[in-house]
Amino acid sequence: MPPRRATIKDVAAAAGVGVATVSRVLSGTGSxxxxxxxxVLAAAARLDYRPSALGRSLKLGRSGGLGLLVPGLANTFYGQLADGVLACARSMGEHVVVGATGDDPEREASLLGSLVEQGVERVVAVPSGDGLGENWEPALRAGLxxxxxxxxxxxxxxxxxTDDRAGVQAAVDYLGGLGHRSIGFLGGPATARERLFRDALAAIRMPADEELIVAARATRDSAYAAAASLFQRRPDVTAVLAADNTLGEAAVLAARELDLRIPRDVSVIMFDDVPWAELCGPPLTVVAQPAHDLGYRAAELALRDRPGPDRTLLPTELIVRNSCAPRTPR
Amino acid sequence: MPPRRATIKDVAAAAGVGVATVSRVLSGTGSxxxxxxxxVLAAAARLDYRPSALGRSLKLGRSGGLGLLVPGLANTFYGQLADGVLACARSMGEHVVVGATGDDPEREASLLGSLVEQGVERVVAVPSGDGLGENWEPALRAGLxxxxxxxxxxxxxxxxxTDDRAGVQAAVDYLGGLGHRSIGFLGGPATARERLFRDALAAIRMPADEELIVAARATRDSAYAAAASLFQRRPDVTAVLAADNTLGEAAVLAARELDLRIPRDVSVIMFDDVPWAELCGPPLTVVAQPAHDLGYRAAELALRDRPGPDRTLLPTELIVRNSCAPRTPR
DNA sequence: TCCCATGATGGAATCGTTTCCACATCCAGA
DNA sequence: TCTGGATGTGGAAACGATTCCATCATGGGA
Structure with a gap:
């Protein structure tokens, strides 16, 4: 039978003082x-007293704590981002409540609801899906x-x-410079990069071929299916840009399955410099995003008292390895 | 100026009833x-009322919520494990508070402390470091x-x-069967598998060469250094077993750096069937662990009211790919 | 017609903390 | 000696929810 945790009253009784005095001593305020x-200090130590954050939060109105909503942690990119958030929160003494949305707006809404019930009033989120986000308006209005x-x-x-526009452009420029004319795009649930891809194509005066732009849902299977069908439908694609590491993985797998050699038959560039990009056979050329920093900075903004800039852009970097080659007609 | 969140009193006033009635209606108890x-329901909906978990927890004594302590989320294995925990918690309507210990007992202790302050009384943890764990005794005694x-x-x-004994044995058997006699072991902060490795060697009557067993700290750099130094000190190793995916990554990288071909010069087996194992050049033979299930089952045990079995063992599986070859003397 | 069981309802206590306020003590300055 | 500020201290209210208990109305059975 676990002994009840000591409360401030127990400490007050043990020290022979009033609860107010204990509170003052422990929080350092007052005289x-x-x-x-x-x-008081001795009594608190003796009883192994831990102030209950519940009681404090209730009284203070503000609950502290940081919410974190990501599609899922199995994806290394979000894992790194989450680590960044965790690091920042720890440095500011805040705890973090996480939820995995699975990129599903419905789940996101329910998770968000449970967060506000917990009294969390600051949240870092990778918004799910298409970002229409009727989910967020009420929460924002409620002061979250x-x-x-x-x-x-x-x-x-x-x-x-991250500066996706520059990242996409760098990738497209690089591929274009290699002579590629039929560049496929593997997009995910977040569709913003798709637009950037069209823009990047336009910037180097290449027409966008709609059939080469495919979007997958947030599952591994869907990503694989999208990649495989792209390669099969259009044997003339000589290069592919994958919008995240899951899509990149799918592209490599699908290419192998269809006996397409990278980079001889298809060049591949993917977003996210996950550790295995270098290990891949062949090592993958990537658009690196500072995932950890992304999380850290976001958490910093959420936790700081003063409102920060509306939009901070972190740089991307094209890291060239061995997954791209000059175009050779197939 | 964000409007104060509606409380049960507001709902009571709006519905023209007492707070007790509101509570009864909303929680479904009583008549x-x-x-x-x-x-009441109409008023609650109109005010967008969300019961405060703080108030409820305080009154009820039990706070709900599940703590999760892992070394770090950037490691895919722990990411998958965390996803499992999240999935289970969500299905039982509980929120999850996570902390990254970095495999540091000190950080673990501080995180644990902040968890109990939050009123969390159930925790899933990957214990840090060597598992001596003076951290856990007080918490356990306190009813956590x-x-x-x-x-x-x-x-x-x-x-x-996971059934590490079987997993290690399978790997060692496989390597031994391929003719390898100098098998290196790359261990991490958790040293349990090191012992299993010795046992596995003994089981096939092979002496353990202490110089071939190295342990790295929980950083990428340390893992790489350990792998590189192993290969350099002992050019006679023809096979390596890496105790987790970080170590496996380091082994592949170090081997490449030293111009050791996998599997011609060294065979490599690693723990954790992370998605990129298959993508690696060459595809890596691994001891697969059901990371997601591990988390799910652990969360289930922590959240269920009845105490479960003291020890549940999930199977591992040796997945043979192309990173091992018969021994050829170097 | 009376009584009591039943069902609906609200007041109030409670959880652990912080903080306002009142009170007591003490000492310096007039 | 008296006054007034400073200082140390404890009581009590408040935060938002749940729940015990008392109250009240109602209706059926004797």
Whole structure:
């Protein structure tokens, strides 16, 4: 039978003082005689007293704590992002409540609801799906402080993003420079990069071939299916840009399955410099995003008292390895 | 200026009833006339009322919520495990508070402390480091309900583990069968598998060469250094077993750096069937662990009211790909 | 017609904390 | 000696929810 946790009353009784005095001593506010302070501290230590965050939060109104909503943690990119959030929160002494949305707006809404029930009033989120985000309006209006990370959020909340436009452009430029004319795009649930891809194509005066732009849902299977069908439908694609590491993985797998050699038959570039990109056979050329920083900065913004900039852009970097080659007609 | 969240009192006033009635209607306990129920529900909806988990927890004593302590989320294995925990918690309507220990007992202790301050009384944890775990005794005695996952925990708390003994043995058997006599072992912060490795060697009557057994700290750099130094000190190793995916990654990288071909010069087996194992050049033979299930089952045990078995063992599976070859003397 | 069981309802206590306020003590300055 | 500020201290209210208990109305059975 676990002994009830000691409360402030127990400490007060043990030290022979009132609860108010204990509270003052422990929180450092107000005055207390050195002797009293000593007694209280000793009693607290003896009873192994831990102030209940519940009681404090209730009284104070503000609950502290940071919410974190990501599609899923099995994806290394979000894992790194989450680690960044965790690091920042720890440095500011806040705890973190996480939820995996699975990129499903419905789940996101329910998770968000449970967060506000917990009294969480600051949230870092990778908004799910298409970012129409009727989910967020009510929460924002209710005073929830949310910072979007990695994907632009709906509404007026600040976001911390990577410079996707530059990243996509760098990838497309590189591929174009290699002579590729039929460049496929594997998009995910977040569709923003798709638009950037069209823009990047336009910037180098290449027409966008709609058939080469495919979007997958947020599952491994869907990603694989999208990649495989792209390669099969259009044997003339000589290069592919994958919008995230799951899609990149699918592209490599599908290419192998169809006996397409990388980079001889298809060149591949993917977003996210996950550790295995270098290990892949062949090592993958990637558009690196600072996932950890993304999370850290977003958490910082959410936790700081002063409102920060509405939009902070972190740089991307094209890291060239061995998955791209000059175009050879197939 | 964000409007204060509606409280039960506001709902009571809006519906023209007492707070007790509102509580009864909303929680479904006790009786209320259909007409009253209707009014309360309408008022609650109109005010967008969300009961405060803080108030409820305080009154009820139990706070709900599940703590999750892992070394770090950037490691895919722990990411998958965390996803499993999240999935289970969501299905039982509980929220999850996570912390990244970095495999540091000190950080673990501080995180654990902040968890109990939050009122969390059930925890799933991958115990940090060597598992001596003076961290856990006080928490356990204080009535915290913890379930260890992935690594055996200290003390009497239940754990959900993979059958590492069988996994290590399968790997060693396989390597031995291929003719390898100098098998290296790359261990991490958790040292349990090191012992199993010796046992497995003994089981096939092979002496353990202490110089071939190295342990790295929980960083990528340390893992790489360990792998590189192993290969350099002992050019006669023809096979390596890496105790987790970080170590496996390091082994592949170090081998490449030293111009050791896998599998011609060294065979490599690693723990964790992370998605990229198949993508690696060459595809890696692995000891697969059901990471997601590990988390799910552990969370289930922590959340269920009845105490479960003290130790549940999930199977591992040797997945043979192309990173091992018969021994050829170097 | 009376009584009591039943059902609906609201008041109030409670959980653990912080903080306002009142009270007591003490000492310096007039 | 009296006054007034400073200082140390404890009581009590408040936060938002649940729940015990008392109250009240109602209706059926004797």
């Amino acid at each position: 207390a005689s050195p002797e009293t302070r000593e007694r 402080r949310v910072v979007f990370a990695g994907r632009p959020g709906p509404g007026s909340a600040p976001s911390v993003l | 209320a006339s259909p007409e009253t129920r209707e009014r 309900r913890v379930v260890f996952a992935g690594r055996p925990g200290p003390g009497s708390a239940p754990s959900v583990l």
